[in-house]
Amino acid sequence: VNFNIILVGASGLGKSTFVDTLFKSSVSWRANANPTGFGIPSTVQIHTLTHVLEEKSMRVKLSITDTPGFADAINNADAWQPICDFIDAQHSAFLDAELAVERDVNIPDTRVHACIYFIEPTGHGLSELDMQAMLSLQERVNLVPVIAKADTLTRDELEHFKQRIREDMTTANILPFPQSRPTQSESQMMAAVRLLEEQPFGIVGQNFTDPDTGVRGRKTRFGVVEIDNSEHCDFSKLQDMLIRTHMHDLRMVTREVHYENYRRRNLEP
Amino acid sequence: VNFNIILVGASGLGKSTFVDTLFKSSVSWRANANPTGFGIPSTVQIHTLTHVLEEKSMRVKLSITDTPGFADAINNADAWQPICDFIDAQHSAFLDAELAVERDVNIPDTRVHACIYFIEPTGHGLSELDMQAMLSLQERVNLVPVIAKADTLTRDELEHFKQRIREDMTTANILPFPQSRPTQSESQMMAAVRLLEEQPFGIVGQNFTDPDTGVRGRKTRFGVVEIDNSEHCDFSKLQDMLIRTHMHDLRMVTREVHYENYRRRNLEP
Numbered sequence: 001v002n003f004n005i006i007l008v009g010a011s012g013l014g015k016s017t018f019v020d021t022l023f024k025s026s027v028s029w030r031a032n033a034n035p036t037g038f039g040i041p042s043t044v045q046i047h048t049l050t051h052v053l054e055e056k057s058m059r060v061k062l063s064i065t066d067t068p069g070f071a072d073a074i075n076n077a078d079a080w081q082p083i084c085d086f087i088d089a090q091h092s093a094f095l096d097a098e099l100a101v102e103r104d105v106n107i108p109d110t111r112v113h114a115c116i117y118f119i120e121p122t123g124h125g126l127s128e129l130d131m132q133a134m135l136s137l138q139e140r141v142n143l144v145p146v147i148a149k150a151d152t153l154t155r156d157e158l159e160h161f162k163q164r165i166r167e168d169m170t171t172a173n174i175l176p177f178p179q180s181r182p183t184q185s186e187s188q189m190m191a192a193v194r195l196l197e198e199q200p201f202g203i204v205g206q207n208f209t210d211p212d213t214g215v216r217g218r219k220t221r222f223g224v225v226e227i228d229n230s231e232h233c234d235f236s237k238l239q240d241m242l243i244r245t246h247m248h249d250l251r252m253v254t255r256e257v258h259y260e261n262y263r264r265r266n267l268e269p
Numbered sequence: 270v271n272f273n274i275i276l277v278g279a280s281g282l283g284k285s286t287f288v289d290t291l292f293k294s295s296v297s298w299r300a301n302a303n304p305t306g307f308g309i310p311s312t313v314q315i316h317t318l319t320h321v322l323e324e325k326s327m328r329v330k331l332s333i334t335d336t337p338g339f340a341d342a343i344n345n346a347d348a349w350q351p352i353c354d355f356i357d358a359q360h361s362a363f364l365d366a367e368l369a370v371e372r373d374v375n376i377p378d379t380r381v382h383a384c385i386y387f388i389e390p391t392g393h394g395l396s397e398l399d400m401q402a403m404l405s406l407q408e409r410v411n412l413v414p415v416i417a418k419a420d421t422l423t424r425d426e427l428e429h430f431k432q433r434i435r436e437d438m439t440t441a442n443i444l445p446f447p448q449s450r451p452t453q454s455e456s457q458m459m460a461a462v463r464l465l466e467e468q469p470f471g472i473v474g475q476n477f478t479d480p481d482t483g484v485r486g487r488k489t490r491f492g493v494v495e496i497d498n499s500e501h502c503d504f505s506k507l508q509d510m511l512i513r514t515h516m517h518d519l520r521m522v523t524r525e526v527h528y529e530n531y532r533r534r535n536l537e538p
């Protein structure tokens with residue numbers, strides 16, 4: 001089973017640290033077959049890293065694509081476009097394979113199942129760039145906004161900030177995953193609403209592992225944040241949602257909603 | 270004695286918190302005579318707050334100008350222009366008063382003596398916007414770059430980051446205060462070099478005061494950073510430089526270098 005995630009956010013928000021934390025070890029970049037050519041003239045690059053995880057006796061090939069250079073310029077108009085092009089290109093590759101006369105029964109699936117969008121912990125709400133980028137991304141991929149470096153905010157600041165982000169998203173008509181769909185049962189819809197109320201998740205990246213206890217944390221001069229402790233940060237909630245509880249849903253929505261929308265847009269006379 | 274400081278940096282980096290920490294109490298904005306009209310069509314506003322401090326039996330009227338809205342847009346081309354215009358306008362007001370036929374012996378001095386530029390703690394170095402903004406600012410005011418929210422970086426990350434920022438500034442020809450001047454003695458030049466080696470200062474804003482000990486700090490779930498403890502952050506080093514050791518120098522360089530440059534540029538045929 002292929003599960004493909006893309007990370008989007010300004011540089012310095014902890015995206016590469018997140019990859020290491022999710023893969024539970026310090027990995028080096030093995031930029032695979034994906035050329036960085038999607039960048040066009042912009043400074044955004046596209047690096048993909050693949051890892052095989054075992055989850056519930058199912059082998060999952062987890063690919064994470066980072067996008068270093070996003071929004072690093074002075075003028076960031078359409079900075080999200082190379083990333084949207086990359087996501088569309090995965091839909092297009094799948095469509096071509098599906099339409100081919102001689103086609104493979106198992107088409108390799110590089111379609112992106114989730115886009116984790118890193119929000120800077122300013123304490124003030126979404127920036128104009130965040131809103132425009134998320135509006136474009138949500139048209140083609142499941143959007144999962146997260147608050148980067150959540151350890152830099154106090155508990156109160158984080159709660160206010162989450163509240164403010166949820167309000168900004170509602171006003172801007174940004175619809176993060178999971179969105180209720182008509183085919184769902186009442187209880188599934190309720191579960192989706194409860195999950196949205198907890199979002200955006202405030203995540204923290206790991207920088208050390210306690211040699212005695214094996215606890216993963218981010219250690220500074222002033223204290224230790226335990227990454228997997230849901231009292232300290234939401235990393236484990238995000239990981240559970242992505243890998244354990246909603247992977248099937250994320251793949252299904254990608255197949256039945258985002259891919260079908262792409263296909264209809266591209267096949268219409 | 271008037272001492273005027275301007276704060277520049279993206280929103281959410283702790284500028285208003287810095288004002289409270291410097292004025293040792295939670296102050297509300299009393300936007301004084303300065304109209305926000307300098308913003309032209311941009312979103313940058315100009316708020317000035319004035320406070321009287323006693324320092325070495327000298328009464329100092331400390332005015333701090335914040336610039337909320339800087340670099341908040343998607344396209345931040347020339348985002349620093351309204352701020353440069355505001356600084357030039359103070360030089361211009363002084364020049365007009367100086368040239369007036371009926372002139373006041375004590376011309377009120379609203380010229381800006383220092384610009385504190387807040388750098389985002391990305392860990393990666395200066396952004397393109399930081400470089401362009403600082404290059405424009407240093408032509409008309411003493412530039413003091415600082416690393417905002419330094420508590421979010423570990424000691425190692427902070428040292429590497431400071432090193433990287435110093436290198437980026439050298440490459441881009443950014444010259445923070447204090448710059449050696451030919452009129453200085455050998456020992457003054459040496460002291461200036463030593464001060465530059467410690468910069469940019471990593472500062473932290475206060476969010477509580479310990480009721481028992483009176484210690485000012487930033488408290489999160491994971492620990493307490495003591496603001497005035499130079500083992501924890503550089504806030505006291507910055508405050509010392511601005512208010513105690515270099516206030517005279519900052520005012521002199523503003524008078525003899527930046528103002529004179531402005532005057533020559535504007536009076537030349």
Ligand SMILES: Nc1nc2c(ncn2[C@@H]2O[C@H](COP(=O)(O)OP(=O)(O)O)[C@@H](O)[C@H]2O)c(=O)[nH]1
Pocket residue numbers: 010011012013014015016017018148149150151152203204205206207218391392393421422426
């Ligand atoms: N305070 C804090 N710093 C972090 C966190 N994750 C990463 N960092 C630090 O932020 C800096 C940038 O991280 P990096 O992963 O390179 O960011 P990227 O540019 O988004 O890939 C590094 O100094 C990291 O150690 C976090 O959760 N909290």
Ligand SMILES: Nc1nc2c(ncn2[C@@H]2O[C@H](COP(=O)(O)OP(=O)(O)O)[C@@H](O)[C@H]2O)c(=O)[nH]1
Pocket residue numbers: 122123124152153157279280281282283284285286287417418419420421472473474475476487
């Ligand atoms: N981690 C950390 N957070 C800070 C610091 N100073 C301010 N903050 C928080 O950052 C957020 C934005 O601060 P604010 O002063 O409003 O920033 P401004 O927009 O630049 O004026 C608030 O939630 C502050 O509590 C600091 O030194 N370290």
